[in-house]
Amino acid sequence: MRFSKALILAAVTTWLGPAWTATAQTVEEFYARTPLTIVVSAAAGGGSDNWVRQFAPFLQKHLEGNPRIVVTNNPGASGMTAAIRLQTNTPADGSVIALLQRNNLYFPLVSDVEMEFDPSKVNWVGSLNRESYGVLVGPNAGIKSHEDLFKKPLKISATSFANENRVMPAMMNQYYGTKFEIVQGYDGSPAMSLALERGEVDGRLVSLDFLMAFAPEKPWLADGRAAMVLTTAMQRSEDFPEVPTILELTEDPELKALSEFMMLPMEAGLPFAAPPDIPEDRLAALRKAFMAAATDPEYLAAAKAQGSQPKPITGEEVARIVDRLYATDAATLAKVRALINPPK
Numbered sequence: 237m238r239f240s241k242a243l244i245l246a247a248v249t250t251w252l253g254p255a256w257t258a259t260a261q262t263v264e265e266f267y268a269r270t271p272l273t274i275v276v277s278a279a280a281g282g283g284s285d286n287w288v289r290q291f292a293p294f295l296q297k298h299l300e301g302n303p304r305i306v307v308t309n310n311p312g313a314s315g316m317t318a319a320i321r322l323q324t325n326t327p328a329d330g331s332v333i334a335l336l337q338r339n340n341l342y343f344p345l346v347s348d349v350e351m352e353f354d355p356s357k358v359n360w361v362g363s364l365n366r367e368s369y370g371v372l373v374g375p376n377a378g379i380k381s382h383e384d385l386f387k388k389p390l391k392i393s394a395t396s397f398a399n400e401n402r403v404m405p406a407m408m409n410q411y412y413g414t415k416f417e418i419v420q421g422y423d424g425s426p427a428m429s430l431a432l433e434r435g436e437v438d439g440r441l442v443s444l445d446f447l448m449a450f451a452p453e454k455p456w457l458a459d460g461r462a463a464m465v466l467t468t469a470m471q472r473s474e475d476f477p478e479v480p481t482i483l484e485l486t487e488d489p490e491l492k493a494l495s496e497f498m499m500l501p502m503e504a505g506l507p508f509a510a511p512p513d514i515p516e517d518r519l520a521a522l523r524k525a526f527m528a529a530a531t532d533p534e535y536l537a538a539a540k541a542q543g544s545q546p547k548p549i550t551g552e553e554v555a556r557i558v559d560r561l562y563a564t565d566a567a568t569l570a571k572v573r574a575l576i577n578p579p580k
Contacts, residue, residue: 263521266330267301274508275334277318279311279424283446287364287506288335290542294535299525311424314399315340319353319509326511330518333361333510338501339400339576341554342561346569347398348577356562359510359519360554362526366547367505368444368469369404370476372453375461377438382466382480385414392439393428394420398576400498401428401441404468407498407575408482411491429453432462444473445505449544470499474545493568500561504554505547523551 261269274292278284285307292305310318315337322334344351371392373379379390385408394402397420405416419437422428429452431437444467447454456462464476472481483495508526510519529535530548539546 264300267303271304277315282425294529298528328513360551361508363504364506367502370467373439391417
């Protein structure tokens with residue numbers, strides 16, 4: 237019995253099902269027909285959310301097929317809720333990527349809680365920024381410079397126990413001798429801004445890019461109601477060149493190693509990831525489009541108009557940061573574990 241090529245192809249397609257036909261599509265065909273969902277692992281209205289919503293149209297422009305982009309929010313557990321979902325319960329076809337949190341790069345390494353997330357298993361697409369934080373003090377703080385942080389208590393806001401807006405001040409208290417009084421439980425950056433405005437707290441650890449782009453406190457810097465007194469970064473900020481980093485306050489190699497571990501994830505300040513096992517051609521297309529969008533002059537102009545300065549890195553560079561974190565010595569990891577895990 238002789239069969240036509242068309243009949244054989246139809247039979248094979250029926251047997252293999254939709255998965256075979258999907259992988260047979262070109263990247264352009266797939267994204268022309270399939271929306272791209274970007275999951276933001278933080279609350280709507282905060283810095284992470286604003287970055288994604290501003291970036292999305294430019295990613296659509298540069299990604300083959302120019303897919304419709306849908307932005308959703310899935311906050312919780314300092315970004316780990318979205319990270320676990322991305323790795324374990326997200327279609328591996330390239331239709332979903334997520335903006336995760338920097339601490340997701342190292343939490344599974346140091347958390348006492350077993351996590352279903354391994355940052356070496358997901359596919360890193362890129363990062364929009366090299367992030368840095370600073371200690372912002374309000375009008376009633378009585379803090380004029382970083383030296384005052386070692387002399388006077390400063391009440392600051394924080395979200396969860398393990399979030400860097402609590403962990404970094406806690407580290408500075410324990411190892412540098414600052415006097416932060418940390419009030420945790422705030423639901424994201426907008427709530428923390430409101431707490432400072434209302435006088436519930438007198439300061440906060442804030443993303444410098446968010447501060448200069450979207451934060452309600454930005455006008456306070458101009459009129460003297462607020463001041464930046466210390467940053468947590470590998471080097472001084474271009475926006476606050478006169479303000480020291482915490483690394484300048486110690487010569488202790490062990491303390492420098494601890495501080496650098498905490499700040500290394502900030503080098504991948506806004507990391508985007510795709511699920512494991514997505515088709516290689518779609519991952520390559522996502523990475524290529526990501527960097528093209530992140531360096532698009534129109535995007536850079538739009539970001540500059542908002543006061544932000546994207547400093548993108550590739551997905552491969554994010555993966556190398558993960559590798560460096562996982563090569564950290566045991567003594568440093570023990571200190572980190574004590575900082576991020578709640579007392580039992």
